[in-house]
Amino acid sequence: MAEQNYQVIVEHGRKAPIWNHYNMVMLPDGTKKAQCKRCGDLLEAAAKRHHESSCKKLKSGDDPNQPILDNSGQIWSYDAALAQEMQMKCVIQVGLPFGHFENPHITNMIKLSLQPRYVGSVSRQTLRRDAIKLWKMAKKDTRQTFLSLPNNVSLTCDIWSAPFGLPQSYICITTHWIVPQS
Structure with missing residues (x-):
């Protein structure tokens, strides 16, 4: 990102919608340039081309000024540690193999359709x-x-077979509190 301490934001009268993505800045030598609000690149011209094809921050989809709302209307942010914890709990609860999320098809499904910031599989x-x-x-x-x-x-325990011929079995531990009579 360009240094912020050597430039001054200048007011301009441009009304085109493209200027919502740029600040006009004056450099120490007196020249004026457009500065991308997302990536900080300084441009003399071709701001529209930069916005449509060159801006790395725009390509990555990261817009720090655009909050994401969850289903309850609260602001949501992606948390990789939470995703890893949820994958671990899913493996345990569903009885999946630990290597389930190493499958590249699952990684691509998550990255392309659910969360573009997902960086990849968690190892088994x-x-x-x-x-x-x-x-x-x-x-x-x-x-x-x-x-x-x-x-x-x-403590007592019981063991059950899964219904419908599934190969899993279950163990249940039951606790009985013994309260002495006073």
Whole structure:
């Protein structure tokens, strides 16, 4: 981006819509140039051509002045860490292999139709590491909950097969609190 400290924004009377994307600036040598508000490039002429084909920020789709609204009407911003967390939770909840998001077809689908700022797949090792961290935190929280109870607990477990011949099985742990009679 061009240095901002050596130029002064100058008022101009141009009304064409293209000038909504440019400031007129005066350089120290007294020359006036148009400066792209998005990428900061200085132009003597051909602002329309720059806007239509040359502006790197415009091509990337990043417009910091354009907020994106979510379904509830709140301002939304893309968070890569949240996307990674949601991918990990999806793998766990749906029972997908950890390498599911390494598939280039899924990466292209996300990038081209859902989120252009998506940078690529999260590796299966990263998803596995995140899943183990989540499991360890849940185990620690469960242990702390049981240790903080003022009474005894009894644990039982059941194992079920999935319906309709699916290959998965489920285990359920049931906790019964035993409250002593006072």
